[in-house]
Amino acid sequence: MSRLKDKFLNVASGNTYMRLVRYLRPYLGRLFAAIACMTLSSVMAVLPPWLLKNIVDDVLIQKDLFMLNFLALGIVLIYLCKAVFSYGQTYLMNWVGQKVIMDIRVQLYDHMQKMSFRYLYKSRIGDLISRITNDVMILQNLVTNVIIDLVVQSITFVAVIIFLLILNWRLAVITFVVLPITAYVLNVASKKLRLVGYEIQEELGRVVAIAQEALSAIRIVRSFATEDEELDKFKGQNKSNFRALMHGMQIHAFLEGAVEVILIGALALILWIGGRDVVAGRATPGELIAFIGYLGLLVQPVRVLSKVVSGVQRGLAAADRIFEVLNVSTEVRPPRSPIVLKDVKGMIDFEDIYFAYEDKNWILRGINLHICPGEKVAIVGHTGAGKSTLVDLIPRFYDPNQGCVRIDGHDVRQLDLKTLRRHIGIVPQDPVLLKGSIAYNIAYGCPWASREDIVEAADRAGILDFVKSLPRGFDTEVGERGVTLSGGQRQRIAIARAIVRNPRILIMDEATSSLDAAMEQHIHESMQRAMEGRTSLIIAHRLSTVRNADRIIVLEKGEIVEEGDHGTLLKREGVYANLYSLQMGEKSRA
Ligand SMILES: Nc1ncnc2c1ncn2[C@@H]1O[C@H](COP(=O)(O)OP(=O)(O)OP(=O)(O)O)[C@@H](O)[C@H]1O
Incomplete structure (x- = not known):
């Protein structure tokens, strides 16, 4: 199972790399210029020890003053060029990185605006915002700093290795054996040191805990006259703390010394072998000094490259979270050749509509409804009956799984989405x-x-x-x-x-929150005025709204169970009459 997961993650990361590279494509020119700057600044960084070799061999030993002038000027020039190339690499790489990030952020936001309500309602908005902000920032670090570190330090690492081999290949080979072993021993020692530090902290924590416990229960300690027992407990813990501390300190002191000895030992070994080469005339003193200088230059790439891996992983994880959102399909797709409705009469037809948010859990089943232009239709039903879902199909907030919604005889899926929505006015509940x-x-x-x-x-x-x-x-x-x-x-x-x-079509979801009677009357009047001359659908909760409607549609578990005007439906003594008497009861109680 975990191998399967690993395989999946590897595949996902592979895709993530390719996808990120695609974002870099428009900026390849600047990217290559940045890489050129990185290469040149890395080369500049590894030249000084070579100059040191010449200073020792040609100036100090051969007493060549012309060479001294040349080398002094050379060092200044090298650092000047390095500064220029470093500036170039930082500026260009940040330019590319910021552009890529801006593109991703804008694409992400645009995508979120078009994403299905189904997905948006399921997701936590905070999580989506964090993808636009935090994840994009982590990715920015990958695209700028991590790439710089990766390129610069890799080139430096390889260049230093090449210089070491050129200077003294025998010594270089010995170094490549000695250094990894030393690095391994140092790594183990530093882990052990961390552990010892942790154990000492724990022991100290226990001493504090005992004192705290006894002092916070001081009334009980005094009431039961157990001061001496508590003191003994405290002394006991202090003793064991002392023992642990001294043991830890011994290891600490030993390891600290040992680490130094190992490091110096490794260096001494290299110096000893190199020194013998110098004495035997197989190498010059300058070469040995330059060699040691290059060893110093090796520390930074090893340190940075070992951190780069975690930077890349963090960046890729952030990219995966961003692409996860971009992969969510927008669901409601605009038609390829849309019909632009100029004048809308406002006739609405629901034809055999079936709709489910998830699987085949039908929220609307077999809805057939013809609404004439200018008609005022109230939709009533118990909570969760599917009223909001039904009206959401008109502006295409969702598309039905089966059947079709028509406006003036046109399937809404054929209409230009923007103009369709412009012809519809919506008043949400809240x-x-x-x-x-x-x-x-x-x-x-x-x-x-x-x-x-x-x-x-x-x-x-x-x-x-x-x-x-x-x-x-x-x-x-x-x-x-x-x-x-x-x-x-x-x-x-x-x-x-x-x-x-x-708009020719008005959709209103009445507020259910309690409004006082006067405000209810005001809102009702406003709604009546707003509806004049338009096809109106109202998800109705108030009796006044229902009474004034041309037609009332009663929804029950996603089906139209009753239809007609107020008087007719009351006489039928069905679901509507039931709902109505419930509301009347509530109203009279209020
Ligand atoms: N985005 C969604 N994802 C999943 N299920 C949903 C979603 N929106 C609504 N539902 C479910 O669909 C059913 C119908 O919801 P709908 O909001 O259409 O009912 P309603 O009749 O308007 O209810 P109310 O009067 O409470 O507003 C409910 O069971 C609801 O939980």
């Missing part, structure tokens, strides 16, 4: 206002609305007097740091927002 002015909120999604249109919509929604009473009128800010609006006021702004675009 309207959300965006940060901005009241005018901005009313004209949201309708940038062509003039101030007169906004005022008219506010008037029809019954919010005009309230807005005028505010010191800044329509320019009053809402939301954070703005004016706080009541539920009823927000509802009416949402009604104004839905009708400012003069």
Whole structure:
């Protein structure tokens, strides 16, 4: 099972690499320039020990002053070039990295905007935001810093190895045997040191715990006169703490010394063999000094490259989390050759609709409904009956699994998605206002609305007097740091927002939250005015709304079980009559 998982993860990471490379493609020119800078700055970094060799051999031993001038100037030039190439590598790689990250972030956000509600409602928004922020930042580290480290340190590592081999291949081979063994011993010792440190901390913790326990229960200790026993316990723990500490310190002190001896021993061995080569004339003193210099240069790449692996893993994991979201299909796909509806009459047909959010768990089953232009239809039913789901199919928030929804005889899946939604006004149950002015909120999604249109919509929604009473009128800010609006006021702004675009179809989900009787009446009037001349579907909870509808549709477990006007349905004494009497009961109790 775990092998299967490993295999899957490897495959996923392989794909992740390829996918990341695709994002780099538009910036290949700058990427190659950055890599060229990295290569040159790494080469510059490994030249100084070679110059040191010449200083020792040619200047100090041969007393060549011209060479001294040349080498002094050379060192300055090398570091100057290194600084220029380092600047280039950092600037260019960050440019590429930031561009890639910007592309991924924008693509991710665009994708999230189009993602199915099914997925969005299932996911935690915090998690999605963290993918846009945290994961993208971790990925940015991979694309910039980790790539720089990987390229620069790998080139430095290889270059140092080559220089070591050129300088003295015999000594180099011995070094390649001695150094890994030393590194291994050092690694084991440092792990042991960490462990000892941890054990000492634990022992100390126990001493503190005993004192804390006894002091916090001091009343009991005194009441039972157990001070001496507690003191003995404390002394005992201190003794064992002392023993553990001394034992730990012994190991600590021994290992610290041993580590130094091993390191110096390895260096001494290399010096001893190298020194014999110098004495025997197989190598020059400068070569030996340069060799030791190169050994010093080897430390940084080994240290950085061992960390790069975890940086790459973290970056790839972040990329996987980002691609996981990008892989989620958008579900509602715009048609290839869309029909753009210019004038909508507002006729709606649901033809044999079946819909399930998951598998075959049908939320709507076999819905057939014809709604005439300008008709006002109230949809009622118990909670969870499928009312919201049914109306969500009209603007294509979801597509049905079977059957089709038509507007003026056109299957909505054939219509241009943007214009379809522009012809539909929606008032949700719990309207959300965006940060901005009241005018901005009313004209949201309708940038062509003039101030007169906004005022008219506010008037029809019954919010005009309230807005005028505010010191800044329509320019009053809402939301954070703005004016706080009541539920009823927000509802009416949402009604104004839905009708400012003069939609032919209006979908309203009545608020179920308790509003006082006066506000309920105001909202009802606003809704009635908003519905005038439009095909309207209202998910109705209030008796007044239901009574005024041309037709009432009763949904029960995803099926239309009753249909007709208020009087007819009451006479039938079925589900509607039942719902109605329940509401009447609640109302009279209130
Ligand atoms: N995004 C979703 N994913 C999975 N199941 C969902 C989703 N939205 C709604 N449901 C389920 O579908 C069923 C119908 O929900 P729907 O919101 O359409 O009912 P409703 O009649 O409008 O209810 P209410 O009056 O409470 O708003 C419910 O059982 C609900 O749990």
